[in-house]
Amino acid sequence: MKFPFAKQSTINYFRSAKAHGLPFLERLHGYIYGRWAYHYIGLAGDKAPWWRYLWAPLIFIINRMTPFLPDKGSKVGDPSQKKPTWSDTYHGKAMPLAEATKLVKLNRPVNTQVSEHVLPYTRAREIVLRNPEKIVLLDCPCRAGMKNPCLPLDVCILIGDPFGSFMLEHHPDKTREISVDEAVSILKAENARGHVSHAFFKDVMLGRFYAICNCCSCCCGAMKAQEMGIQMLCSSGxxxxxxxxxxxxxxxxxxxxxxxxxxxxxxxxxxxxxxxxxxxxxxxxxxxxxxxxxxxxxxxxxxxxxxx
Known part of the structure; x- marks a missing residue:
């Protein structure tokens, strides 16, 4: 199937998502999440103009629909299937600096699923890195959505494809490819500023790890959700x-x-x-x-x- 007007990274994402077994609605959700990340994630900030709140009903609907699809390999109506919650679809694992540094230094493909003892969620527990040397620095959508954000903005680190190439192609003014050494330097600098490294996982990002974000409670949407009792973050252990x-x-x-x-x-x-x-x-x-x-x-x- 050909998509003559689509960017190559978009084609790669949809192919990967289909091969992974994501239903069409989840594939579409993933595309929206990445393509309009600053509208989607930025809604948690305080500077969104009124028209961006038109996104809110759409985001609410797709988040409420996709989490209740069964996990891959399970049957609809299976009573043993643990019912996912909102936070099962997107969550972060706090990581001490030493472990976060090791994660960006991975220089070979990794394919594994971690247990619920590590990530206590029903969805998105895989670490599947293809082309792990592809590291992309992204302006943080959470900070970008704030009137007076913590600086610098470029502190979110995407690792591997298809996400790195997708964001590079769709957000060329807010992304750049970086080296492993630069990624480590950013982690250390953010740690020195008092910001927490989280490894983030999302269901529509092929159910896997895709980014390390350096988070502050004043800007980070996931940390704000945590304060309100929505468990989007889990302990480092x-x-x-x-x-x-x-x-x-x-x-x-x-x-x-x-x-x-x-x-x-x-x-x-x-x-x-x-x-x-x-x-x-x-x-x-x-x-x-x-x-x-x-x-x-x-x-x-x-x-x-x-x-x-």
């Missing part, structure tokens, strides 16, 4: 803990925590384990080495890149 003998209550870690999980009591930092996501930002900000990460099986398992 670690928890921060405090060595009270070393803590001097300087307050820096509390100011840097994007999840507001650190308070102070009796002159010592206290971690709220219910909301701590184990991102590790606080550890790197502590000059006294009073903070560390520990494995927290009750919060899920880490996404360990070496294990892939």
């Amino acid at each position: 670690y928890l921060a803990e405090v060595d009270t003998e070393k803590c001097v209550s300087c307050g820096i870690c509390g100011k840097r925590c994007q999840f507001l999980a650190i308070s102070f009591d009796d002159g010592k930092a206290v971690i709220d384990e219910e909301i701590c996501m184990g991102c590790g930002l606080c550890i790197e900000s502590c000059a006294k080495d009073a903070l560390s990460l520990r494995l927290a099986p009750e919060k899920g398992e880490p996404l360990l890149v070496d294990a892939l």
